[in-house]
Amino acid sequence: MSDISNAAPETKAHGPEAGSAFHDFMEAFESFREANDERLGDIEKRMSADVITEEKVDRINKALEEQERRFERLVLKETRPALGGSERRQNAGPSEHKQAFERYVRAGDERDMRRIEEKAMSSLTGADGGFLVPDETEAEIGRRLAAISPIRSIATVRTVSAAVLKKPFAISGAQTGWVGEADARPQTTAPQLAELTFPTMELYAMPAATNALLDDAAVNIDRWIGEEVEQAFAAQEGTAFVNGDGIAKPKGFMTYPTVDESAWAWGSVGTVATGAAGGFAAGTAADAVLDLVYALKAGYRQNASFVMNRRTQAAVRKLKDADGNYLWQPPTGAGARATLMGFPMVEAEDMPDIAAGAKAIAFGDFGRFYLVVDRQGVRVLRDPYSAKPYVLFYTTKRVGGGVQDFDAAKFLDFSL
The missing domain is CATH 3.30.2400.10 (Major capsid protein gp5)
Structure with a gap:
């Protein structure tokens, strides 16, 4: 089994919870890889996989998916920008539109919102109202x-x-061509x-x-x-x-x-x-x-x-190339994507x-x-x-x- 601890430092930009989740995900992947190798070995020896091994692979595969989703949720939670964050308020303060919008949302006071949109001559407000x-x-x-x-x-x-x-x-495509310095420039064909x-x-x-x-x-x-x-x-x-x-x-x-x-x-x-x-x-x-x-x-x-x-990804996760290397590889750290043949995977x-x-x-x-x-x-x-x-x-x-x-x-x- 490879040394999973090597991947942990890449999650330091995130909180300890995301780092722990990433470590758990990598451990689940190693367990899956070992179980799938056993399944493939059974197929080579007996021309079919042992039922117990198949069930073990499927069970670990589902656990791996759960760990991956948990890890992604934590990373998303930590990287998600906050609306109206403290940094914006400290540096510039809320805009006039923002203040008016808050009064409208909290108390239904439309006066300032109407004045702002009339001043801006906004054409984006729909026929059924709203701001x-x-x-x-x-x-x-x-x-x-x-x-x-x-x-x-x-x-x-x-x-x-x-x-x-x-x-x-x-x-x-674009209509282009090569010409010498003193050559005539022929008209390009219409694209x-x-x-x-x-x-x-x-x-x-x-x-x-x-x-x-x-x-x-x-x-x-x-x-x-x-x-x-x-x-x-x-x-x-x-x-x-x-x-x-x-x-x-x-x-x-x-x-x-x-x-x-x-x-x-x-x-x-x-x-x-x-x-x-x-x-x-x-x-x-x-x-x-x-x-x-x-x-x-x-x-x-x-x-x-x-x-x-994710169901297709679960099937692809079991595939190997002719040298026995897995085509699917886990993300290298927090915020990264899993890869297939070196290309990122989007679920x-x-x-x-x-x-x-x-x-x-x-x-x-x-x-x-x-x-x-x-x-x-x-x-x-x-x-x-x-x-x-x-x-x-x-x-x-x-x-x-x-x-x-x-x-x-x-x-x-x-x-x-």
């Missing part, structure tokens, strides 16, 4: 979402003021352009508070709203960015047409087959993953990541499970592959009437998304 949150609150909500929303954390995020982003894209449209759709959450909480001066209202809406927003976003149908929600990358990589064309995502329906072909699992990696052009591989759900629960014909693993440069569009402005409507004695806060933001470069990612197709 825009302060800029610092909106920025921190965006940072929180980036920390916990898996696809948002690796995609390109663009903030716009309009309801729709239209982006031209040169399918044939083949496509216009990609990314409409933004309304995403909402409705946290509730008691009057006692709102009257408590020790409660940071900005932080409370951010914590309440971030999980709801992240869960809805995560589903839409993967499987959204584009109707009143972003279009997910798994809903675009797919085609075998040998016949790839713009407008579809290329796929690589594993050679077995609903699994990896016997003895060639590493080859299938390698084929997926090298189906991607070199320019995209530099910043590529694997995306899959997205909405990815499909391994099944016949399922595209259960995506690999690519998601910064160039998928675009998330945020419309500027997060709006809050205070409602003290609908659920008395509780006060509801109808919080909305507009989000869109879709594939912007169809050549920047490939899917692993579990089929012949």
Whole structure:
């Protein structure tokens, strides 16, 4: 068993609780590796694994997943930015908008909020009322979402003021050429352009508070709203960015047409087959993953990541290459990601499970592959009437998304 203590110093930037969780995670991984090696040895000797060994591997694998989730939760908790933190208050103090927003949230006093938005001639307030949150609150909500929303954390995020982003894209690439110093400059051929449209759709959450909480001066209202809406927003976003149908929600990358990589064309995502329906072909699992990696052009591989759900990751965790090395490796420290063949792994629960014909693993440069569009402005409507004695806060933001470069990612197709 390798010396796990060597990894501990990398967690010193985090609290002792996260360091302890990381140590427990690495111990669980070592136990899993030993049990899986025993399982593979049984297969080589008897052409089948012992039932008890299989059950042991599955049990340790589940325990490893639990340790990994616990470690990630602790790291996220420690690295999550605080809304309206003490440093901001000490250095600059709360803005006029922030003060007015707190009075509105706590007591329903709209006067200063109306004056601020009239002065700013804001066009972002919706027809059903409510007020825009302060800029610092909106920025921190965006940072929180980036920390916990898996696809948002690796995609390109663009903030716009309009309801729709239209982006031209040169399918044939930039038109360039070489010429000598005194040579004539021939006219370049017209590029083949496509216009990609990314409409933004309304995403909402409705946290509730008691009057006692709102009257408590020790409660940071900005932080409370951010914590309440971030999980709801992240869960809805995560589903839409993967499987959204584009109707009143972003279009997910798994809903675009797919085609075998040998016949790839713009407008579809290329796929690589594993050679077995609903699994990896016997003895060639590493080859299938390698084929997926090298189906991607070199320019995209530099910043590529694997995306899959935890059940697929559990299956991939058991794979070895021809030299007996595990393809999956644990994170090197707090805040790092696990890797597969040296590339970071991103866990997205909405990815499909391994099944016949399922595209259960995506690999690519998601910064160039998928675009998330945020419309500027997060709006809050205070409602003290609908659920008395509780006060509801109808919080909305507009989000869109879709594939912007169809050549920047490939899917692993579990089929012949």
